[in-house]
Structures are given as structure tokens and as C-alpha cells.
Amino acid sequence: MNILITGATSGIGKQVALDYAAAGHHVVACGRNQESLAALVAQFPNNIAGQQLDVTDVEATQNVLKTYLDLDVVILSAGVCEYVDIETFSTAMFERVYEVNIFGTLRCVEALLPNLRRGAKLVFVGSTARLLPFTRAEAYGSSKAALQYIARSLQVDLADRGIRVQTVSPGFVETPMTDANDFEMPMRVSVEFASKAIRQGIKANRTDITFPRVFGWFLKILSRLPQSWQVAVSKRIA
Numbered sequence: 001m002n003i004l005i006t007g008a009t010s011g012i013g014k015q016v017a018l019d020y021a022a023a024g025h026h027v028v029a030c031g032r033n034q035e036s037l038a039a040l041v042a043q044f045p046n047n048i049a050g051q052q053l054d055v056t057d058v059e060a061t062q063n064v065l066k067t068y069l070d071l072d073v074v075i076l077s078a079g080v081c082e083y084v085d086i087e088t089f090s091t092a093m094f095e096r097v098y099e100v101n102i103f104g105t106l107r108c109v110e111a112l113l114p115n116l117r118r119g120a121k122l123v124f125v126g127s128t129a130r131l132l133p134f135t136r137a138e139a140y141g142s143s144k145a146a147l148q149y150i151a152r153s154l155q156v157d158l159a160d161r162g163i164r165v166q167t168v169s170p171g172f173v174e175t176p177m178t179d180a181n182d183f184e185m186p187m188r189v190s191v192e193f194a195s196k197a198i199r200q201g202i203k204a205n206r207t208d209i210t211f212p213r214v215f216g217w218f219l220k221i222l223s224r225l226p227q228s229w230q231v232a233v234s235k236r237i238a
């Protein structure tokens, strides 16, 4: 398969790129970090092509991604996380997070969609953070909630074109993103676990790939409680 992955220079995207390449697939690994791209290519010179890409660069994202014409799977994993400090509430911080997680992802879709053929898969990496009103997650959680809504609508609108849209909602995964967290992260899994869950879910054509399963079920049940109960639960967690 020909697979394009954004956010392939680190964490989840990097492991998925390595695992697909090890299985003999052809991977276009995208990201800004040149060194990390070069290291990926050095590991699998015949199976990984590095593509420098900053998804906040409107023109470059369009010009670069529109050149890929024969993709079977697109995994949009580039993302950033910042937490709100309620004492210094900042719209600029929301803008930074939305710029990558929402608009950056949409720019990739805009550039790639015209050339995606029947049978292709478009995979959005969201987060289980979208399921509950977690403390300090106003920006990150809402960016992932927006992405989930967009993906679900695209599941409707791309069905006739034969393009399968899949969503990934990870719990906590050991990556540089969560290494920066200073709170407890229950059921945190390795990148290898995350990559396996994502690749298996893509292969099985799952619409919603949530892992680890028990963590996902727990949050999904909580997300069906009345809003006041959800807030009470989140206050206890905080």
C-alpha cells in the first residue's frame, strides 16, 4: 500500500510509519523535523520517503500534498497539545492549537482529497480527550471534538466517492507529547501498542478506533451521563 502520514517525525505517527515500512508498505513520512525525517529514511531507504511539511503553511501544504496521486491510506496525526491556565486565559493559545489540530488537518484534507481514489482510507487521529470536559483541556479537547465532528460528517459525504473515513481516539500513549504532562496518566500505553491498534483498526475498516479499549469504554460511558455529572466527575479528577 502507499501510505502518507503526517506527524510521522515523532510519537504515534513515527511508530506507525516504521511498522508499515517494516511490513513492506511504501510510506510518505511528513513533518517539520528534518533530522527525524532523515533518520526514518535511513532506517527504511526503500520504503520510507521523507516529506518536509509544516501544516500551518497554507501554500506549502497545498503545493506539496497535491502532488501525491496514488495513496491508499492517509493518516493525519500531526497535532499539538497546550493546557489552559485559567488565570491567564488566552485566545492566542486556542489559536495555536486550532491552527495545527484543526486547520492544519483540514489543509491536508483539502490538498489530498481531489486525488484520493475510490477505496482510499482517510484516517483522523483525534483523542479520547474529546469525550469529557477535562480540566485545562478547553483548547486541546475542543480541537479534537471538532475534528471528530468533521470526520463523522465526511463519513457521510465521502461515502458515495468510496472513500472510507476512520477516526482514531487514543487514550494516553507514551510519546514526547505526554512526557511533558505532570499528572497521572492511567492506562498509558506504548507507541508500539498504539501503532498495532491503529493498523489493525484501519485494516478491519473500523469507523471508530479507540484504545486502550477499557479506557475508551469507561470514558464513553461517562460521556453519556448528564452534563452536571460529567462536570462532577471531571472536578474529582482535577
Ligand SMILES: NC(=O)c1ccc[n+]([C@@H]2O[C@H](COP(=O)([O-])OP(=O)(O)OC[C@H]3O[C@@H](n4cnc5c(N)ncnc54)[C@H](OP(=O)(O)O)[C@@H]3O)[C@@H](O)[C@H]2O)c1
Residues within 6 Å of the ligand: 006, 007, 008, 009, 010, 011, 012, 013, 030, 031, 032, 033, 034, 036, 053, 054, 055, 056, 077, 078, 079, 080, 081, 100, 104, 125, 126, 127, 128, 169, 170, 171, 172, 173, 174, 175, 176, 177, 178
Ligand atoms: N500521546 C498521547 O497520549 C495522545 C493521546 C491522544 C491523542 N494523541 C494525538 O496523536 C497525535 C500524535 O501525537 P503524539 O503523542 O505522537 O505527539 P508528538 O510525539 O508530539 O508528535 C507530534 C507530531 O506532530 C507533528 N507536528 C506538530 N506541529 C506540526 C506542524 N505545524 N506541521 C506539521 N507537523 C506538525 C510533529 O512533527 P514536527 O515537529 O516534525 O513537525 C510530530 O511528528 C496528535 O494528533 C495527538 O493529539 C496523542
